[in-house]
Amino acid sequence: MAVVETRGLVKQFGEGAAAVDGIDLASADGEFLVLLGPSGCGKTTLLRMIGGLEPPTAGDVLIGGRVVTNLPPRARQIAMVFQSYALYPHMSVANNIAFPLKAAKVPKAEQEKKVAWAAGILGIEGLLDRRPRQLSGGQRQRVALARALVREPNVFLLDEPLSNLDAQRRASARDELQGFQRRVGTTTIYVTHDQVEAMGMGDRIAVINQGRIRQLGTPREIYDDPADTFVATFLGSPPMNLIPRNGHLLGFRPEHVAPRQMLEGAGGDLVPIHFLATREEYLGAERLVYGEVEGAKAVARFPSTVDVPAEPGRGYEFAVLARDLKRFDAATGLRVAGPA
Amino acid sequence: MSTIAATPPPETRERRYLLDREGVLGPLMLLPAVVYIIALVGFPLGLAIAYSLSDVTIGDQGLDWVGFRNFVDVAKNGTFQKALRNTFLFTLASQVLVLTLANILALVLSSDFKGKRLVRFLILLPWTTPIALGAIGWLWLLDSVYSPIDWVLRQVNLLGPGTIFGPRGNMYWTAKADLAQLSVLLIHTWRTLPLATVILLAGLTAIPQDVKDAANVDGAGFWRQLIYIRIPLLLPIMAVATLFGMVFTFTDMTVVYVLTRGGPIDNTQVLASWAYFKGIEGGNLAQGAAIAMFLFPVLVGVAVLMLRMARRTETT
Ligand SMILES: Nc1ncnc2c1ncn2[C@@H]1O[C@H](COP(=O)(O)OP(=O)(O)O)[C@@H](O)[C@H]1O
Ligand SMILES: [Mg+2]
Numbered sequence: 001m002a003v004v005e006t007r008g009l010v011k012q013f014g015e016g017a018a019a020v021d022g023i024d025l026a027s028a029d030g031e032f033l034v035l036l037g038p039s040g041c042g043k044t045t046l047l048r049m050i051g052g053l054e055p056p057t058a059g060d061v062l063i064g065g066r067v068v069t070n071l072p073p074r075a076r077q078i079a080m081v082f083q084s085y086a087l088y089p090h091m092s093v094a095n096n097i098a099f100p101l102k103a104a105k106v107p108k109a110e111q112e113k114k115v116a117w118a119a120g121i122l123g124i125e126g127l128l129d130r131r132p133r134q135l136s137g138g139q140r141q142r143v144a145l146a147r148a149l150v151r152e153p154n155v156f157l158l159d160e161p162l163s164n165l166d167a168q169r170r171a172s173a174r175d176e177l178q179g180f181q182r183r184v185g186t187t188t189i190y191v192t193h194d195q196v197e198a199m200g201m202g203d204r205i206a207v208i209n210q211g212r213i214r215q216l217g218t219p220r221e222i223y224d225d226p227a228d229t230f231v232a233t234f235l236g237s238p239p240m241n242l243i244p245r246n247g248h249l250l251g252f253r254p255e256h257v258a259p260r261q262m263l264e265g266a267g268g269d270l271v272p273i274h275f276l277a278t279r280e281e282y283l284g285a286e287r288l289v290y291g292e293v294e295g296a297k298a299v300a301r302f303p304s305t306v307d308v309p310a311e312p313g314r315g316y317e318f319a320v321l322a323r324d325l326k327r328f329d330a331a332t333g334l335r336v337a338g339p340a
Numbered sequence: 341m342s343t344i345a346a347t348p349p350p351e352t353r354e355r356r357y358l359l360d361r362e363g364v365l366g367p368l369m370l371l372p373a374v375v376y377i378i379a380l381v382g383f384p385l386g387l388a389i390a391y392s393l394s395d396v397t398i399g400d401q402g403l404d405w406v407g408f409r410n411f412v413d414v415a416k417n418g419t420f421q422k423a424l425r426n427t428f429l430f431t432l433a434s435q436v437l438v439l440t441l442a443n444i445l446a447l448v449l450s451s452d453f454k455g456k457r458l459v460r461f462l463i464l465l466p467w468t469t470p471i472a473l474g475a476i477g478w479l480w481l482l483d484s485v486y487s488p489i490d491w492v493l494r495q496v497n498l499l500g501p502g503t504i505f506g507p508r509g510n511m512y513w514t515a516k517a518d519l520a521q522l523s524v525l526l527i528h529t530w531r532t533l534p535l536a537t538v539i540l541l542a543g544l545t546a547i548p549q550d551v552k553d554a555a556n557v558d559g560a561g562f563w564r565q566l567i568y569i570r571i572p573l574l575l576p577i578m579a580v581a582t583l584f585g586m587v588f589t590f591t592d593m594t595v596v597y598v599l600t601r602g603g604p605i606d607n608t609q610v611l612a613s614w615a616y617f618k619g620i621e622g623g624n625l626a627q628g629a630a631i632a633m634f635l636f637p638v639l640v641g642v643a644v645l646m647l648r649m650a651r652r653t654e655t656t
Contacts, residue, residue: 053553074559086550090572099568103559147558 002064002077002154002187003029004050009059011045011211018057019045021211027189032181034202035191038234042211043191044159050189051080051157064154074103079148080157083164085140087132093143094119094128100151118146121180137164138173145177149184156181156188162197174200195235199223207231226251226326229333238288241298244330251326254288254301259308260319269322275300276315391629398623410630419606419614424634426521427610431589434528435582438536441529442581443571446540460541467534475598478527482513482599489513514600517607524608527595532585539584543577544570576649583646590642591635611635 004027011020020042027033035043048054050061052073060069068076079100087096094115101111119125122142132140141161148156161177162170178201181188192198198205199219206216207230215227226232226240232251233239241257243250252273263270275298277291282304289300289310300318302308310316327336359365392410394403414420449460466474481489490510493499501507513519547570555565593612596602602609602617611634619628 048553051557053556073553073557074561078557080554080557082550082554084548084550086548086554088551088554088569099555099560100558102568103561103564147554151559 003027003062004033004155004187004189005062005065006046006050007060007062009046009049009061010057011042011049011054012057018042018211020049020056022059023208023211023213025206025213025216027187028203030185030187032178032188032190032201032203034198034205035189035208036195036198036202036205036234037193037208039193041208043193043208046208047080047157047159047189047191050155051078052076053080077151077154078157079151079153079155081141081144081148081159081161083160085132085144085161085164087140087143087147089132091131092128093124093130093132093135096132096143097128097146097150100147104151114150115146118150121149121183122146137166138169141165141173145180153186156186156190158188158190160192161190162192163194170197177201195237199235207234209234225335227335229328232326232328238299238301240326241293241296242328243293243296243298245294247330248336249328249330249333251328252320252324254299256320256324257298257300257318258302258320260317262306262308263319263321266321270319271322271325273298273318273320274315275310275318277310277312279312280310388629388632391625392633394626396625398625401625406626410626411633414627414630414634419609420631422606423609423611423614423631426524426608427590427612427635429521430525430528430610431586434525434532434589435585437525437529438533438585439578439582441533442536442540443574443578445533445537446544447566447570449537449541450544463537464534466530467538471531471592471594472598474531475527475595478523478595479514479599482523484510484512484515487511487513515604517604520600520604520608524595524599527599528589528592531595532588536581536585539577539581540574543574546577547573576652579649580646583642583649587639587642590638 004025006023006025009020009023009025010018012018023046025033035046037043045054049056050063052061052068052071052075056069060067062068063076063078073080088099091099097115097118098111101114106114115128116125119128122145124139124142124146127135127139127143132143135143141164144161162173165173174197190197190201199222202219204216204218205222207214207222209230215222215231217225222231223235226235229242229249229251233242236253238254240251240253243252257273257275260270260272273293275289275291275293277289279290281288281290284304286304287302287308287310289302289308291298291300291310300310302310328334329336359368390403393405393407395406395409396403445463449456449463469477481487487510490499493505493511494509497503499505499511500509505511511519513523551569551573552565555569560568591612593610593616596608596610596613597616600608602613606614611631615628615631618631619625622628
């Protein structure tokens with residue numbers, strides 16, 4: 001078990017903006033830490049620098065309190081699962097899993113025991129003789145995990161390991177992956193661009209944009225208390241509404257909008273919102289009502305169980321609880337304290 | 341409501357879309373290839389088979405059937421043994437050398453260093469040179485009196501009185517049986533190495549970066565990655581490179597023709613060059629064709645292997 005830390009980590013590819021632009025990050029021991037951000041924001045580059053596959057332009061990587069910046073990957077006691085799984089196509093599943101052990105010159109008998117153990121944890125005992133191309137996406141992912149697990153590394157680095165699975169498989173894989181991480185208790189850094197994965201699995205989430213960490217916190221903190229408009233709009237679907245008012249941006253989540261009389265009993269100050277409905281989407285469990293508030297586009301979300309009148313073309317007197325309103329600086333996008 | 345334009349009569353409609361039909365377009369597009377193969381491969385092959393079973397010569401071009409007499413005559417000839425042995429020796433030995441050297445070169449060239457492009461270009465040069473010109477160049481380099489190689493050997497005191505390579509002032513590369521064979525072998529290696537290197541280089545770059553990264557993370561050092569990851573993943577493409585090199589070397593007559601004319605005393609003679617000497621220069625077309633026919637079974641075998649591998653890469 002170990003803590004992973006980066007100090008002022010920078011990676012510059014050629015000219016132009018840095019792919020990773022000064023990242024300070026420290027995981028807790030045994031933590032499931034998610035790096036979340038849009039495609040191209042530098043997540044993979046950051047992960048590869050932690051793993052030693054990419055030399056940083058500046059800054060340091062520490063694993064277990066030791067500076068490992070100049071050590072090759074094999075000296076870092078890490079295991080990595082790649083988006084493509086990167087199984088060795090010419091080796092059987094058993095040999096794939098045993099490869100890190102062979103490289104570490106573990107005795108043969110011990111190798112077999114370890115392979116059986118790792119295969120057991122991931123439920124792939126029946127696949128040991130197959131080649132990677134004879135496996136489904138989900139099975140490949142488990143083999144990749146078994147290969148990562150078998151050496152009992154200090155840190156797991158996972159780069160979008162679920163993105164090659166279909167939607168249904170992904171939901172159960174999320175569950176399995178998190179359960180697996182809890183069982184082995186190894187510090188895990190998990191890269192994804194999928195907010196559902198991040199929210200569902202992470203102990204903490206680092207939201208990254210353009211090579212910088214915009215916010216680091218628990219899923220609840222990130223969702224309920226976004227540090228800036230990027231985080232506010234990157235998380236949540238549909239994202240937080242932002243309404244310009246008095247030189248600030250007023251932010252509220254679509255699910256916090258409700259007719260005024262429904263919120264009156266909720267306890268707390270109300271902020272009235274005049275909502276001009278333009279379009280409605282019925283999604284089964286919920287309804288999305290698109291419209292305008294003070295000239296800016298906005299969305300409201302109502303559970304299907306609640307009957308809220310919202311006809312396109314008409315204006316409604318909605319409201320939001322004052323405590324659910326966030327204020328952001330219009331110029332910098334940063335959160336500002338104080339009442340709306 | 342607007343009126344719909346009158347549809348043209350069915351015949352023109354069909355003719356207009358004739359080329360959209362796979363059953364018409366397919367054979368049409370294949371036709372040039374079929375004509376080409378029949379004219380330039382099928383016809384000469386048929387002619388060669390016919391010649392080898394007849395008594396045709398340059399003087400008397402009538403095709404009188406003689407059965408397998410030409411094959412028997414050729415096989416009994418002492419030169420046949422030498423030519424057959426040399427053909428296989430040059431092919432196999434040069435390809436072993438090429439495979440070893442191409443692996444090393446490809447590995448070196450796949451790493452990043454300054455001037456990589458220039459080195460790649462230089463390595464490809466022998467492949468772009470017409471083989472006859474290359475062989476003439478080597479003929480000069482290996483000249484029995486003026487050889488620059490001999491000159492260098494003399495300068496570094498490896499050649500001349502009291503040195504390893506003997507008291508005489510020249511090596512006489514093409515005049516001594518073993519040196520002449522070595523020369524032919526090395527020229528074939530020099531010639532096929534570039535293609536093999538480029539093929540292997542392509543194979544190396546085709547190994548996914550993720551797989552190399554995974555091997556790094558899994559703790560494998562350079563040699564373990566080479567032996568357990570790179571070489572096994574390169575094997576199919578190595579086979580392709582070797583088969584190409586084999587075909588080129590096996591069927592080549594130019595190097596021997598230019599460098600040694602088969603000598604000294606048929607010691608570098610190969611089937612292809614002997615067929616030429618017998619059939620064209622000696623005028624015995626029938627025997628020349630029969631000699632060339634001995635290349636046929638091996639080439640068929642290689643072709644089958646190539647097609648099989650092509651199919652395997654198609655399906656995986
Ligand atoms: N090897 C590389 N060479 C040049 N630019 C790269 C390289 N790898 C990544 N980049 C650039 O760095 C940025 C971040 O990439 P990446 O870390 O892969 O993003 P993410 O994983 O978040 O999608 C991108 O703009 C990408 O084009
Ligand atoms: Mg990525």
